[in-house]
Amino acid sequence: MQAEVLTRRQLKSAYVTIEKQAARWKEIHGNSEQYVRSLCNLSEQLESCEKVPDEAPEFLKDFPDLKSRLRAKLLEEMEKMVGKLRETLCSLQEVSNSVGRQYGASMHTYQTHAAELAIPKVVERSATEPSMADMLEWLGDIDRAVRELFLQKQFLLDTLNYDDTRQMQSLQRRWKQDNDLDTMVMGILAHLTFFLQDT
Amino acid sequence: MSESSSGKGSGKRRKSSGTPRKSDSSSPSPVKSPSVNYAKLSPIAKKVRDVAADWHNLIQRWEVLNASGASVANKIVNCKLANIESKDAAEMTVGQTSAGSVAGAGGTGEAADADGMSKELEVFCNQLTDTYNAMADSICLSQAKLWEKMEKLTSNLKGQRELQQYQSDNDDSDPNIPFQTWTIQHFYEVSAELSEMYSKELKLKQAISENIAHQSDRHTMMFLASSWLHQPYIDNRSEILLESMLVETGHR
Numbered sequence: 001m002q003a004e005v006l007t008r009r010q011l012k013s014a015y016v017t018i019e020k021q022a023a024r025w026k027e028i029h030g031n032s033e034q035y036v037r038s039l040c041n042l043s044e045q046l047e048s049c050e051k052v053p054d055e056a057p058e059f060l061k062d063f064p065d066l067k068s069r070l071r072a073k074l075l076e077e078m079e080k081m082v083g084k085l086r087e088t089l090c091s092l093q094e095v096s097n098s099v100g101r102q103y104g105a106s107m108h109t110y111q112t113h114a115a116e117l118a119i120p121k122v123v124e125r126s127a128t129e130p131s132m133a134d135m136l137e138w139l140g141d142i143d144r145a146v147r148e149l150f151l152q153k154q155f156l157l158d159t160l161n162y163d164d165t166r167q168m169q170s171l172q173r174r175w176k177q178d179n180d181l182d183t184m185v186m187g188i189l190a191h192l193t194f195f196l197q198d199t
Numbered sequence: 200m201s202e203s204s205s206g207k208g209s210g211k212r213r214k215s216s217g218t219p220r221k222s223d224s225s226s227p228s229p230v231k232s233p234s235v236n237y238a239k240l241s242p243i244a245k246k247v248r249d250v251a252a253d254w255h256n257l258i259q260r261w262e263v264l265n266a267s268g269a270s271v272a273n274k275i276v277n278c279k280l281a282n283i284e285s286k287d288a289a290e291m292t293v294g295q296t297s298a299g300s301v302a303g304a305g306g307t308g309e310a311a312d313a314d315g316m317s318k319e320l321e322v323f324c325n326q327l328t329d330t331y332n333a334m335a336d337s338i339c340l341s342q343a344k345l346w347e348k349m350e351k352l353t354s355n356l357k358g359q360r361e362l363q364q365y366q367s368d369n370d371d372s373d374p375n376i377p378f379q380t381w382t383i384q385h386f387y388e389v390s391a392e393l394s395e396m397y398s399k400e401l402k403l404k405q406a407i408s409e410n411i412a413h414q415s416d417r418h419t420m421m422f423l424a425s426s427w428l429h430q431p432y433i434d435n436r437s438e439i440l441l442e443s444m445l446v447e448t449g450h451r
Contacts, residue, residue, distance in 0.1 A: 048421035059410045069431035
């Protein structure tokens, strides 16, 4: 009996944390989109700067180094934006770690009491509450999804090429790809409404 | 010379005696520097201090104007691009209708319509472009005025330096340092460097504002607009120079 109470309590606190962390992820991610947009914008400007014909128009004859100077300025701005995105990445990693810890702790609690918990008890579900097995599995799913998204974003930033406008455009598209996470977490939390309300 | 050194000396004395001064409360730094005692500064130091403050204000105004100029430049580019695109689209419809209306005469009316529309659009866009061009010109003009002021500041400092040199020729015990570490010569050099950067940038801006509305290539237009925005001739050094000048004169 004690084992079941303990495991359920741990699961509950884990999901409360997950709820908060999911909101935090969403907020951090929402803030980062402006940086991705300006990065894209800057890369377009850089492309135009590169594609401008080499023989400068008459009125720019006095500024022979304009192109290289502008290029330097643009790259500098882009570096700044990537720096901001790296900061974002650090915050997302914190979220991911926190979710991972919750999953680890829940699994640990279950495993220490596994001997006392009979299988029927673990898979038993009611109209208002899912089974412990389900909840543990969902935690694992969320943990994996969050970590994957984080690694995806890290990969995007690590393989960034400032000169490649098309890659920048795809960055903008791929950076936004985390609506699935939100839907998934919301769906799971919907199953747990009564479980979490129950004191 | 005697004024300068006596100003500094009395500043130190007043500080150590702990007399409360108005200027002290305005300084957020816990480290009190001798230059905080503005009332006791030598006339030369006061002037230098004013010059530094003017530099700060002028550069801030420059930044504001630059931002508004950049948005105008962007509008011009967008307007031109829309103009070019609408022209292309009109040409395409003209081509299609003339190809499709070999048999019937109904198509010619449509083509004329599209042609008229594109012309109307062009007139409209040209009007817009003219307006923006005028705005860009006026911004350029006010930036030119700003630059003139900056130039005056520099020549002011040059005069200060020469005066200081003349004075120190009479008495070489003068340290020639109105504040903490910078000599007047250094102030002049920094000011000259800043003014050189801004004059080059101003020339570029003038060239851009005169020509941006007459370009037809997309990349050239984008290039000009982003050159306006990012101010390629103003180094990152300028920020450091200005900040250190402000710190030196006790504004920060």
